[in-house]
Amino acid sequence: MATTTTKSVKINNQPIKNEIVEKTSVYKTNQLNLWYGSNHALKNIDLDIKENEVTAIIGPSGCGKSTYIKTLNRMIEIIPTVKTSGEIIYRGRNIFSKDYQVEDLRTKVGMVFQKPNPFPKSIYDNIAYGPRIHGIKNKKILDEIVEKSLRGAAIWDEVKDRLNENAYGLSGGQQQRICIARCLAIEPDVILMDEPTSALDPISTLKVEELVQELKTQYSIIIVTHNMQQAARISDKTAFFLNGEVIEYDDTDKIFSNPSDKRTEDYISGRFG
Amino acid sequence: MSTKDSNKSISVQEMIAQKSNRGLLSRIEKLVPKILFAIAAMSVLTTIGIVLTLIFETIIFFTRVSPLEFIFGTEWYPFANTTPAYGILPLIVGTLKITGIAVLVAVPIGIATAIFLSEYASERTRRFIKPILEVLAGVPTIVYGFFALTFVTPVLQSIFPQLSIFNALSPGIVVGIMIIPMIASLSEDAMTSVPNAMREGAYALGSTRLEVALKVVLPAATSGIVASTVLAISRAIGETMIVSVAAGSTPGFNWDITGSIQTMTAYIVQVTTGDAGYGTTIYYSIYAVGFTLFLFTLVMNLLAQYISKRFREEY
Numbered sequence: 001m002a003t004t005t006t007k008s009v010k011i012n013n014q015p016i017k018n019e020i021v022e023k024t025s026v027y028k029t030n031q032l033n034l035w036y037g038s039n040h041a042l043k044n045i046d047l048d049i050k051e052n053e054v055t056a057i058i059g060p061s062g063c064g065k066s067t068y069i070k071t072l073n074r075m076i077e078i079i080p081t082v083k084t085s086g087e088i089i090y091r092g093r094n095i096f097s098k099d100y101q102v103e104d105l106r107t108k109v110g111m112v113f114q115k116p117n118p119f120p121k122s123i124y125d126n127i128a129y130g131p132r133i134h135g136i137k138n139k140k141i142l143d144e145i146v147e148k149s150l151r152g153a154a155i156w157d158e159v160k161d162r163l164n165e166n167a168y169g170l171s172g173g174q175q176q177r178i179c180i181a182r183c184l185a186i187e188p189d190v191i192l193m194d195e196p197t198s199a200l201d202p203i204s205t206l207k208v209e210e211l212v213q214e215l216k217t218q219y220s221i222i223i224v225t226h227n228m229q230q231a232a233r234i235s236d237k238t239a240f241f242l243n244g245e246v247i248e249y250d251d252t253d254k255i256f257s258n259p260s261d262k263r264t265e266d267y268i269s270g271r272f273g
Numbered sequence: 274m275s276t277k278d279s280n281k282s283i284s285v286q287e288m289i290a291q292k293s294n295r296g297l298l299s300r301i302e303k304l305v306p307k308i309l310f311a312i313a314a315m316s317v318l319t320t321i322g323i324v325l326t327l328i329f330e331t332i333i334f335f336t337r338v339s340p341l342e343f344i345f346g347t348e349w350y351p352f353a354n355t356t357p358a359y360g361i362l363p364l365i366v367g368t369l370k371i372t373g374i375a376v377l378v379a380v381p382i383g384i385a386t387a388i389f390l391s392e393y394a395s396e397r398t399r400r401f402i403k404p405i406l407e408v409l410a411g412v413p414t415i416v417y418g419f420f421a422l423t424f425v426t427p428v429l430q431s432i433f434p435q436l437s438i439f440n441a442l443s444p445g446i447v448v449g450i451m452i453i454p455m456i457a458s459l460s461e462d463a464m465t466s467v468p469n470a471m472r473e474g475a476y477a478l479g480s481t482r483l484e485v486a487l488k489v490v491l492p493a494a495t496s497g498i499v500a501s502t503v504l505a506i507s508r509a510i511g512e513t514m515i516v517s518v519a520a521g522s523t524p525g526f527n528w529d530i531t532g533s534i535q536t537m538t539a540y541i542v543q544v545t546t547g548d549a550g551y552g553t554t555i556y557y558s559i560y561a562v563g564f565t566l567f568l569f570t571l572v573m574n575l576l577a578q579y580i581s582k583r584f585r586e587e588y
Contacts, residue, residue, distance in 0.1 A: 075477060080395075107479035117470035120493050130478040133488065179474065186478060 023050040025089075026190055026220045027072060032086035034067060036079065041067050043244045045086070049237075054212060054221045056235035056252065058228055060272065063241040065224045066114075069192050072222065073109040074102050091189070107134065110183035114195040116175035118167035118182070123150075123159050126167050126178055130186040145185050153181035154211050173204020180211065191215065193223040197230065209234050228268055232256045240264045327567060330560035337554050343561060349524040349535075351544075351555050359558060361565060363524035367441070367534040368569075371516055374445025374530065375452060375509040380502055382449075383456025387498070390457070391464035392486040403458070410454035418518030421447035426519065439521025439533035447519070448512050452505040459504070463497020464490050500581040507573035511566065513538035537566045 027049040034042035042064045049055050057065045070076040072088065074095060087094045095105055118126050127146045136142060146163070150156040155177040159170070167178050176196060183191060193212070197205040212221055212234050225231050231238050232252060239249040240261075248255060248264045259265045266272055335343070338359045346360015386406070390399050426443040430436045436443075467490050475489045491498070521533025522543055535543075541559045549555040 073477060075473060078473065078476070103479045103481055105479075106477055111473075111477035113470060113473060113477075115470060117468070117474040119471055119474065119489055129475070129488070133478065133480050133484050182474070182478070 023052065025049065026051050026091065028089040030087050032071065032088060033084065034071060035083045037081040041244050045246055047239060047246060047249060049220065049222060051220050052216060053236040054216050054223060054234055056231035056238045057222065057224045057241060058231050058238060059241035060267065064244040065241045066194055068241065069194050069222060069224045072192055073106050073111055075111065107186060108188055109190045109192060110186065110188035111192040111194065112179050112183055112196045115199050116172055116179050118175050118178050120166060120168060122164045123167050123178060124163040126182050127185045130182060134186060149181040149185040152184045153177045154207065155181060173200045173207060176200060176204065176208060177211070188219065190220045190222065193221065195224050195226060198226065240267060327560055327564045330557055331564045334557035334561040337557065347526040351558055361562065363526045364535060364537045364540055364562060366526055367524060368510055368536040370441040370530055370534060371445045371448055371520065371536055372506060372509045374442060375449035376506060378446050378449025379452045379456055379505060383453045384460055384498060386453070386457035387460035387464055388486050390461045392482060392490060406454040406457055414451065414512065414514035417447050417451050418515045421515055421519035433531065436531045437533055439519065441520060441530040441534045444515045444519040447515050448509050451515070452508055455505045455508060456501050459501030460494065460498040463494035467493045496581045500577040503573050503577035503580060507570045510569050510573065511538060513542060517542045537562050
């Protein structure tokens with residue numbers, strides 16, 4: 001299902017065979033290893049993540065799935081003991097190379113966290129924060145960005161009359177969509193989502209899932225989830241992590257209907273994890 | 274305990290029942306809050322006692338000196354033999370000079386230190402600098418006074434030759450140094466308690482460290498920072514030893530900081546260490562000045578409380 005979407009993606013220089021559009025890679029991970037001090041958390045990861053798809057990363061707690069997604073925008077480096085080897089190629093450039101400014105990477109690659117983390121500012125200032133730090137000061141342009149981002153995150157109608165209220169007055173699900181809107185405000189290329197619905201109630205979860213489906217037409221989305229039904233519902237590709245290794249990476253349909261590895265089958269059928 | 278013991282027939286519940294002394298225990302339980310209340314009441318009563326003393330003696334002072342003269346008078350010559358003047362404004366101005374200079378020194382340095390400790394310093398650096406700050410806070414104020422008089426003033430005099438040996442500038446700066454640890458430490462606490470999730474949210478949008486510190490952490494910690502500053506100001510207003518040693522004893526109603534001044538606290542020291550007889554107007558005047566000082570620090574402390582409640586950013 002994934003690589004055969006009928007959507008007319010405008011991709012140049014791509015060989016088209018049997019009407020299948022081969023999508024461009026956003027991220028190519030080659031032999032990535034990561035250590036927390038002496039703890040070897042990611043082992044020889046090879047993953048090729050495609051454009052305009054939803055890629056789900058599943059696996060039991062402690063398997064390295066959150067570590068991996070945080071490596072993609074180098075947020076993992078906040079932890080001082082982290083060491084990495086190997087490379088992650090984002091749009092043709094190794095993100096670990098010395099001359100790659102981490103701020104540039106994170107301007108291109110947005111992130112939504114497990115717990116909603118809006119700033120203790122007004123809803124408007126939350127959304128305008130990103131554009132502002134990147135130099136957009138014009139009030140009219142900011143107004144437009146705020147509205148567009150809030151509409152994009154399907155929360156405009158709920159907050160349009162209270163843009164100057166503190167974002168912490170909203171419910172958890174609304175806060176998470178504010179965080180998604182905040183991320184959309186700088187129009188990133190990729191959106192990383194680290195268990196974005198694990199702190200939300202079922203209805204808010206549904207809203208975020210629907211949102212992910214809409215967003216994937218414009219963004220490449222990588223989502224970590226411990227909810228297998230969620231991965232099956234919303235993703236095109238799924239990677240199964242176990243003990244810091246990628247056990248299986250394939251189309252979501254294939255992973256959930258006919259996994260090739262016994263361990264994947266055991267995990268998705270609920271025998272462990 | 275092994276079940277093979279001879280007393281195995283006695284259950285734990287039975288043993289508890291044997292040992293139990295419910296009557297005495299419940300009497301103690303009832304007594305404890307009363308004892309604790311009495312102890313807690315002591316500090317409250319002491320405070321009330323101090324305030325009442327201040328008020329009564331101040332009232333006696335105002336039977337001799339008109340409150341209008343006291344509040345609006347611009348001359349303070351209590352020791353003049355013929356026509357003593359009791360206008361408190363020169364003393365207030367003296368206090369404000371010291372406090373103003375101290376704030377100008379302490380707020381930028383204190384907040385910059387807090388930003389460094391909370392957002393930039395490694396755990397090792399923090400463990401090294403924080404104790405030093407605490408030592409700075411523990412230096413006796415009389416030592417600061419000597420430091421102002423015998424070190425800072427000569428240094429300043431080599432830069433500004435017109436500076437008198439007693440002046441407002443030098444003790445003002447030293448009072449500022451004294452309150453830096455207070456501002457730095459409390460502001461650092463406020464900034465450290467801003468959840469990391471917020472920093473991560475900002476980093477994930479491509480913020481630099483400085484942007485995270487100034488645009489996310491600092492605003493989120495505003496209430497704590499302002500409250501710490503107000504508390505520090507209140508400390509500067511009440512500071513006594515440094516100004517007694519290094520600021521002189523010449524109350525003046527002007528904004529000159531190079532000449533000798535007198536603060537409210539220094540005046541009280543001057544009178545209490547001198548030989549003003551009990552019952553004289555001068556004797557009662559220290560209560561009136563003390564009461565004024567008390568009002569200043571009270572207002573500052575209430576302001577600090579109000580600010581930390583009012584501007585608390587919910588997260």
